[in-house]
Amino acid sequence: MSVDDTILDADVGIVGAGPGGMAAANVLAQAGLSVVVLDEGMRAGGQIYRQLPEGLVNHGKIAEPPSHDGGHALLERFAAAKVTLVSHATVWDAAPGKLWFEHGERSRLLRCRHIVLAPGGYDRCVPFPGWTLPGVVTAGALQVMVRGFGVVPGRRALVAGSGPLLLPTVTALLGAGVEVVAALEASSRWRALRAAPAVLGNALKRREAMWYARQLWKAGVKLRWGWTVFACEGDGRVQRAIIGKVDADGRPRRGTELKLDVDVVGAGFGLVPSVELALRLGCTSRFDAARGGHCVVVDEQQRTSVPGVFAAGEICGIGGAEVAAAEGQLVAEAVIALAKGSTVSAEAQRRAQKERKAADTMLRAFAPLPGLAELARPDTIVCRCEDVTRLGAQQAAQLHGDSLRAIKVGCRAGMGPCQARICGPSLQAMATGDGRRAMDLPVVQVPVKPVRTETMLDAPT
Amino acid sequence: MSGRIAGLDDATRGPRELIEFTFAGEKVTAWAGDSIAMALWAGGTTAVRSSSKNGSPRGVLCNMGICYECLVVVDGRTVRSCTTPVRAGMVVEPGGRP
Numbered sequence: 001m002s003v004d005d006t007i008l009d010a011d012v013g014i015v016g017a018g019p020g021g022m023a024a025a026n027v028l029a030q031a032g033l034s035v036v037v038l039d040e041g042m043r044a045g046g047q048i049y050r051q052l053p054e055g056l057v058n059h060g061k062i063a064e065p066p067s068h069d070g071g072h073a074l075l076e077r078f079a080a081a082k083v084t085l086v087s088h089a090t091v092w093d094a095a096p097g098k099l100w101f102e103h104g105e106r107s108r109l110l111r112c113r114h115i116v117l118a119p120g121g122y123d124r125c126v127p128f129p130g131w132t133l134p135g136v137v138t139a140g141a142l143q144v145m146v147r148g149f150g151v152v153p154g155r156r157a158l159v160a161g162s163g164p165l166l167l168p169t170v171t172a173l174l175g176a177g178v179e180v181v182a183a184l185e186a187s188s189r190w191r192a193l194r195a196a197p198a199v200l201g202n203a204l205k206r207r208e209a210m211w212y213a214r215q216l217w218k219a220g221v222k223l224r225w226g227w228t229v230f231a232c233e234g235d236g237r238v239q240r241a242i243i244g245k246v247d248a249d250g251r252p253r254r255g256t257e258l259k260l261d262v263d264v265v266g267a268g269f270g271l272v273p274s275v276e277l278a279l280r281l282g283c284t285s286r287f288d289a290a291r292g293g294h295c296v297v298v299d300e301q302q303r304t305s306v307p308g309v310f311a312a313g314e315i316c317g318i319g320g321a322e323v324a325a326a327e328g329q330l331v332a333e334a335v336i337a338l339a340k341g342s343t344v345s346a347e348a349q350r351r352a353q354k355e356r357k358a359a360d361t362m363l364r365a366f367a368p369l370p371g372l373a374e375l376a377r378p379d380t381i382v383c384r385c386e387d388v389t390r391l392g393a394q395q396a397a398q399l400h401g402d403s404l405r406a407i408k409v410g411c412r413a414g415m416g417p418c419q420a421r422i423c424g425p426s427l428q429a430m431a432t433g434d435g436r437r438a439m440d441l442p443v444v445q446v447p448v449k450p451v452r453t454e455t456m457l458d459a460p461t
Numbered sequence: 462m463s464g465r466i467a468g469l470d471d472a473t474r475g476p477r478e479l480i481e482f483t484f485a486g487e488k489v490t491a492w493a494g495d496s497i498a499m500a501l502w503a504g505g506t507t508a509v510r511s512s513s514k515n516g517s518p519r520g521v522l523c524n525m526g527i528c529y530e531c532l533v534v535v536d537g538r539t540v541r542s543c544t545t546p547v548r549a550g551m552v553v554e555p556g557g558r559p
Binding site: 042052061088133136141153154155263381386416421422452 | 466474477499502508512520521524530544
């Protein structure tokens with residue numbers, strides 16, 4: 001079998017080369033199973049352990065938190081493992097035992113006895129006036145710029161949002177020599193204190209928290225609790241940001257606004273699990289607001305409701321790299337158990353449970369704040385693909401019903417190429433004014449990600 | 462001002478290869494390994510297309526292939542500029558839709 005074959009065969013097909021996918025691949029390969037990993041990125045690592053392009057070396061220029069030691073170890077093992085990695089692979093459809101993907105402008109198929117889904121997650125966006133201006137990006141986008149490409153995002157940056165990922169965004173910017181004008185966490189300090197048990201009870205998280213505190217202190221950056229970005233302004237690109245205080249529910253407190261001159265803004269309000277492929281496969285999911293939205297349900301061995309389909313990491317609920325790596329190890333043992341009749345180690349199960357429990361405690365303190373939906377004004381664009389405003393979505397909800405599907409039919413919101421990945425998490429909250437309601441299941445259609453028409457027409461079977 | 466983080470070169474390989482391509486008819490210098498979006502961003506270009514609905518300028522949002530906001534046209538094909546690597550001589554035009 002060559003990587004360039006139109007049809008690839010393997011014992012196990014893994015989607016995603018982040019910590020979960022890499023950890024699983026390393027263990028599976030060691031057990032002698034053939035493994036193909038499909039990943040959309042340019043190199044292995046996923047978003048959290050994103051590597052610079054070939055030929056660039058960090059040289060310690062961009063400071064890395066203590067947890068990244070684990071990432072380097074995973075990457076080294078993965079590079080040495082007998083695993084076939086297909087980068088630049090966009091998986092657009094799946095059935096038990098089959099993963100269809102586009103790679104090198106060609107339609108390809110991976111046939112595998114077992115599927116392990118570890119596609120990670122993506123930034124949760126909250127629409128606010130001016131968020132479509134060039135220069136306003138997600139928090140994750142800024143990390144990719146700095147740690148993935150060695151690009152300096154701008155001169156003066158604002159970082160706003162919620163959750164633990166704001167901190168690596170700030171330190172990445174500092175590493176790139178960017179002045180971080182403000183770092184805003186929407187949760188109050190008191191709410192965030194609920195994360196304390198998770199930090200205090202975990203040696204790595206303790207070290208991590210101390211490391212970030214020291215980095216911010218050295219740079220003179222103060223994290224402002226209970227603040228967020230209200231709006232961005234500029235002529236053709238972002239030039240100013242208006243920030244202000246929010247109440248305990250995240251509702252903007254008008255009258256507290258301050259104006260800042262900035263040339264780049266990173267906004268990230270937590271992460272959303274990437275469940276689309278799993279839903280396409282028919283896996284059972286459940287809504288868990290603190291874990292980021294719809295999550296794939298797995299049993300104590302990372303098995304989904306569909307035989308032969310396993311899941312690890314963010315897809316089972318946002319939890320971070322340590323959860324993903326632990327679940328990746330466990331998922332590999334579960335696949336090996338099925339393939340070879342062995343048993344899953346108690347140690348792997350215990351570790352995955354421990355990491356997941358700590359992550360859940362942490363994330364409950366940063367669960368999405370429903371009041372942030374009020375940042376959008378009636379004329380603020382909510383769905384960027386179709387340029388649907390908040391008012392447009394509201395009118396559609398009144399006319400057609402307030403499910404995501406009805407709003408989509410009524411005003412095209414969510415019908416564009418992002419397939420509601422960007423607007424979906426906030427669309428319903430904004431259209432109905434009820435941010436606490438569990439959001440509808442996303443409508444998953446083939447292709448799960450846009451690919452060329454020829455790719456679908458030429459799909460091998 | 463955007464740009465490049467200095468001092469990331471791998472001493473064992475020498476300086477990185479420079480690549481030229483065009484965007485909207487203008488010459489752009491990139492490094493091998495750049496995505497189209499990052500080459501443009503490092504050179505100060507953040508808007509890569511206009512919305513076909515309201516005409517407003519748009520650029521990178523997620524930088525990881527999720528949002529389809531940074532679409533450009535390369536050789537007649539619409540691609541995501543954040544996941545498409547630069548090639549020497551590439552002719553890149555601003556994207557239209559979504």
